[in-house]
Amino acid sequence: MNGTRVVVLGAGVVGAACARELSLAGFDVVVVDRGRPAGGTTSHGEGNLLVSDKAPGAELALARLSNRLWPRVLAEIAAEGPRAAAAAEFDAKGxxxxxxxxxxxxxxxxxxxxxxxxxxxxxxxxxxxxxxxxxxxxxxxxxxxxxxEDAQVQPAGAALALLGSALAHGARLRADTEVVGAVVAGGRITGVRVPGAVIGADVVVNAAGPWAGIASGRLGAPIAVxxxxxxxxxxxxxxxxxxxxxxxxxxxxxxxxxxxxxxxxxxxxxxxxxxxxxxxxxxxxxxxxxxxxxxxxxxxxxxxxxxxxxxxxxxxxxxxxxxxxVDDHLPVVGPDPRLPNLWHATGHEGAGIGLSVGTALVLREMLTGVAPSCPVEEFTVDRPAVLS
Missing domain, CATH: 3.30.9.10 (D-Amino Acid Oxidase, subunit A, domain 2)
Structure with missing residues (x-):
């Protein structure tokens, strides 16, 4: 364990993928969700893992990375628990x-x-x-x-498989818990406030999907999601x-x-x-x-x-x-330049299921100082569409 405490906001598929990736890397992860795992956007999607709808550029590169990762990730989860992986219903049908x-x-x-x-x-x-x-x-x-290369998963099943794997590797879940504010010290976020408590953190990852704009506002660093x-x-x-x-x-x-x-x-x-x-x-x-x-x-x-x-x-x-x-139709992945220790992994619109595992990988790579596996410059938080 590297001892770094990470609070992931959101237990949808992107938050679950990030929690798993960071848990495997040795981070001490707590996932906080305002409702139940996979209960929001994830459970209301179709489960598409698409490259066919993306023009050449960074998002297509992220989609291709994710589509290569999905079979590998699910195979790793199957080794831990076959039933969880089977519930993802991965189908490389094209x-x-x-x-x-x-x-x-x-x-x-x-x-x-x-x-x-x-x-x-x-x-x-x-x-x-x-x-x-x-x-x-x-x-x-x-x-x-x-x-x-197009494929499909059962979205809630896939998210729960990712989250279950994260929990098996030491992550913890706090469901039905609303984040109401941030704890800031020395200009850095050091935790999140929830009703009646503070959850300390060295890193906070905003993976709250369509609620990411609301969550970021409560943390004092609003983004236009x-x-x-x-x-x-x-x-x-x-x-x-x-x-x-x-x-x-x-x-x-x-x-x-x-x-x-x-x-x-x-x-x-x-x-x-x-x-x-x-x-x-x-x-x-x-x-x-x-x-x-x-x-x-x-x-x-x-x-x-x-x-x-x-x-x-x-x-x-x-x-x-x-x-x-997001107005420019691109994900938001990376550190917030206004509030150190706050990171974002959101803005995927209808592609979050497919892009989740790739997003989690590049997030972990950036957090640990490793060169990202695909270009991320177009996803930065400080671009006009995000901070407008």
Whole structure:
């Protein structure tokens, strides 16, 4: 044990990954969460581990690093406890991005070529190949690209597997505990205040997801992370109908849109249990958790254009969650220049599941003075979108 005390704020997938990585490195870790582990954004996601939706740059590098790490991390957890690793339901099923218009096909082709130049494995598909891979997909496909590196996990199961491993390596959890302030001495954060107590720390990691902006404000170093809401429809089991993660090429534009107005695109995939997850939407409504029928209807309408067979599907539930949004659409990972000993690991928006293990690794590397395994300069806390 190196004796360094670390308080991780947030027991979602990013906080759990950070807790595990730091515990394995010998840090004395306490995870503090305002609710229950994986009970916030993590449990309201789809579990995507994607490279297909990221343009060349630092975030794509982080995604590729994370996708290489996920099988290794889960294998290590399986050696500790097979049931926990199995609950993560890792599935390297690959993704298919399709365009149904000529304009969309041109944009998709250019995007895929740029990704391939950056090292991503891509394969343009013919109409016959698309039909063989996804028989239920519409035949009105102008272009399609297969991304074999895309994968999926069950998000809550994956987060709990990471957290369980952290606890097995000495980390401690304080659930249902709200952080209300910071303890500062000599200009450095030395702990966090919770109701009736102080938790001492040599390092505090803000991994509170969409609540990271609130948490950072309470600590006296606010960052501009805001919630961006999304919804998902879930069908009854339909085994074999959808075989990959399939989405329309306009999904990338919806992710990157700066407007707070509703953005929807067709994103369809199945789970190991056979249910089909249908997304996606993005809108800025603060922490209003109302499920709106018009939003769900817009999601369903676009999904039906891709998979007409879903018209016969029975929707058994819908859910929504909040993604940690930053105006420049990049994660926030690194030390806070205003308050020494405070670090941030947030702002991943809808990519937090996939990017979690890579984020945890580069955080540990930076904390211990090791060169990061991928570029991190674009993720700094002192950039305009974060400190605006």
């Amino acid at each position: 993704g298919i991005v399709v365009a149904t218009t000529s304009a969309g096909a041109a944009a998709l082709t250019a995007f895929a070529e740029a990704q391939a130049a950056a090292g991503v494995v891509t394969k343009s598909l013919t109409a016959l190949e698309v039909a063989a891979l996804e028989p239920a997909l519409t035949r009105s496909v102008v272009a399609a690209v297969h991304y074999p 805001r919630p961006r809401r999304g919804e998902v429809l879930v069908t009854t089991p339909m085994p074999g109908v959808v075989r990959h993660k399939v989405y329309d090429a306009d999904y990338v534009g919806a992710v990157g849109a700066d407007s707070g107005e509703l953005q929807t695109s067709a994103v369809v995939e199945s789970t190991r249990g056979g249910t089909v997850l249908i997304g996606s939407s993005r809108r800025q409504v603060g922490f209003d958790d109302t499920l709106r029928p018009d939003v769900l209807g817009a999601i369903a309408e676009k999904a039906l254009r891709l998979f007409p067979a879903l018209a016969e599907a029975a929707v058994m539930r819908a859910y929504g969650g909040f993604r940690p949004y």
